[in-house]
Amino acid sequence: MDVLLNERSSQRKWKDISISKKIYFLFGGLLSIIFIESVVLYTSIQTLSSVRALVAAEGKWSRAQKSAMNQIHSYMISKDPIHFYAFQKSLEKIKGVQEARKEIESNHPNYEIFYSGLTKIGNHPEDVPGMFYILYNFKNFEPIKKPIEIWATADKNIAELWRVGQNLHEKFLSQNDQEADIQLAQAKLEVLDGRLSSLENDFSESLSLGARNMEGLIFTSVLMSVLLLGSLFSIFVIRFTRELKRNFKKIEVSTSKIGHGDLKERILIDQENELGQIATAINQMV
Template identity: 30%
Template sequence: MKKTRIGSWLRNVSISKKLYFTVGIMALLIAIELMTMLFAINTLSSVRALVAAEGLWSKAQKDAVYNLQKYGTSFDENDFIAYQNFLKVNLGDRKARMELMKVNPDMDVAWRGFLEGRLHPEDIDGAIQLLRRFHNISYIAKATSVWTKGDEQISVIQSLADELHAEIMSAHPSKDKISSILKQIDIVNAGLTTIEDEFSYTLGDGSRWLTDLILRLLFGLVLTVEITGLSVTIFVSRGITTGLKEIIRSSKKIAEGDFSTRAKVFSGDEIGLLANSFNDMTDSLQSSMSDMKQMETERIKIIDDVVQRKNNLEQFSYIVSHNLRSPIANIKGIANVLQAEGHFNNDEKELIAGLSVAIEKLDDVIRDLNEVLKLKNEGVAKRELINFSEILSDIKLSNANLIKEGKVTITYNFSAVNEIFTVKGYLYSVFFNLISNSIKYQQPNIPPVIEIQTRRTNDKLEIIFRDNGMGIDMGRKGDQVFGLYKRFHTHVEGKGVGLFMVKTQVEALGGTISVSSQVNRGTQFVIQFKTNELLS
């Protein structure tokens, strides 16, 4: 039940909390692992300290017996004092052992006992903790029991030493008695050797057992840390990826046109909220699909209607432009005949002259209309490699007198691009119309200056025409610049067809044209083409 509650909680909390939980569990387990390792190191260090104490105990006991035996033959009091000094190590350890065996031991007394036993001060606390914590463990209990036996034998040596000292200090020491006491001391010393070996073996067995226990504990803890960490990580990551995969699956279904699919919600976290939002979006999308289909149907119907109207209008324009040519030619001929007659009065002649002018302009309009229809219907002719410099030279040559009389200066810079694949007639017409307009609409008493240059920007080719002419009021007339029959200056002759033709021809070549202008400052036209279409 608890696992189920934890799993349910993990599924429904936010992703950040999932990550915090995972990191927190890992940190806790690693902290436990580090504390266990610290405990293991301290415990093993304590075992080492106890083994060192046993070594000092054995050495001090042997040195004490040696000096006591020496005293039995030399009767030198210094040897007896040396015996007593060495024996302090054993007595100090006994003091510590006896204090630690109490229910409520005085740790200061035990600490001083081990210090008298010549144990290093930094090892004393570890030795005390080992004996207190593991006193019920068989190895420590047995070692303590052996230690007690050794202390009992130390007491026997003390009694024999006192007896030996009393005999030597007597008025008439007995050699036989001294020899008997020394033999007894040898017997006890031999027994102590056995006890010391047993103590060492017991501590060795205990140390190996403890080392094996600690290694098992550490291995189990490391394994627990890894398994727990992997389990939590897999659980959290699987919860996240399962939700994301479900959303991806549903999105692919919707991309295929199946708007009835819905994403399953597996959790209450951000992924679950995203799945709910995704389903809400799908509901809205599905509900609007019928409206979109209806709108698409209406859009197609409108487009078809517009295309049909356009075709009808072009057909009508074609019919008008061709069918009116013959009647206009007849009217024009009649007007010429009437003008040739001489029996009309002045008013009648003026009417006939006005009729001739009107017929001439109507004929021009129909010709222009034919040109536009021809341009739109014929499509783009075969492309060829065209040189800008050669096109410009041809135009300058055909307009040499006009350029000379108007003192026109034409400068150009085609260093960026000088050749492109395009339709020669269209490009010639574009150059001719733009240059002619710059000359035609020059400022009074200011010689025209026309600058032409090419420029490459990213994947675009730009052809720039710039002049110092009269300019156009873009605020008022900007949207009419490329309109058919749109004129902005009436002081010179013109029909308002040139710029319309320029725009139509540029677009037929796949380009665009833009204009910027200021009154009495000049005009700039920028034609743009995609370089991958014109340079290869």
């Protein structure tokens, strides 16, 4: 009973609201829908842009890794320290990205470390905030979780690459290098190069798949929000126009009867808005 009374009370309040306020309400609702959809669309575009930036970042990481591998190979052949220093420089860039990953996995990440690591390898500073948002907030979401796991595995192989290069450098410095040492280092480098190339491909494919999944999710979210908000707005518009049309029809019919001499005719509009006031005024006139 209380629910029924509350429903009737709500309907009564709606009927008594002035027409101008109802129009403002509908106009405000339309603006709200436009605003919400704009926010959803902007967020969607930013999300996809950030995922694309992550794919580009993988390319920069891959180039740094290939550069390090080429430099250490050149160092084995020439024993020129300049190649070892170039090897170190390339791995320093990757080390910055490794530190960035550790911050993502932390419960209390340091954004400055993340920012420094990602920009050091060549990512545009404006892309970094979006990349951080995606990686940190969706790190447990499978399309993002898997690339991070691949990233962590690649970092372990990079650490091994660093050890191979460092050991080789120490032997060259001590002039205690043997052909067998160089061959062993060569074999390890070939294994690491194969692993890293495979991991790079897995990372790109996994992230691309994640991007496609997110595109589908975003499209569904936008579509559902449009349908939901559009349906609610349509219900209010239909309800308002039907009520307006019904009351104008009452006024038209009653005034026609009054015009033909039926002075007992009364306009029955049980509302306290503009139409109710017009009906009351006409009823008082006759």
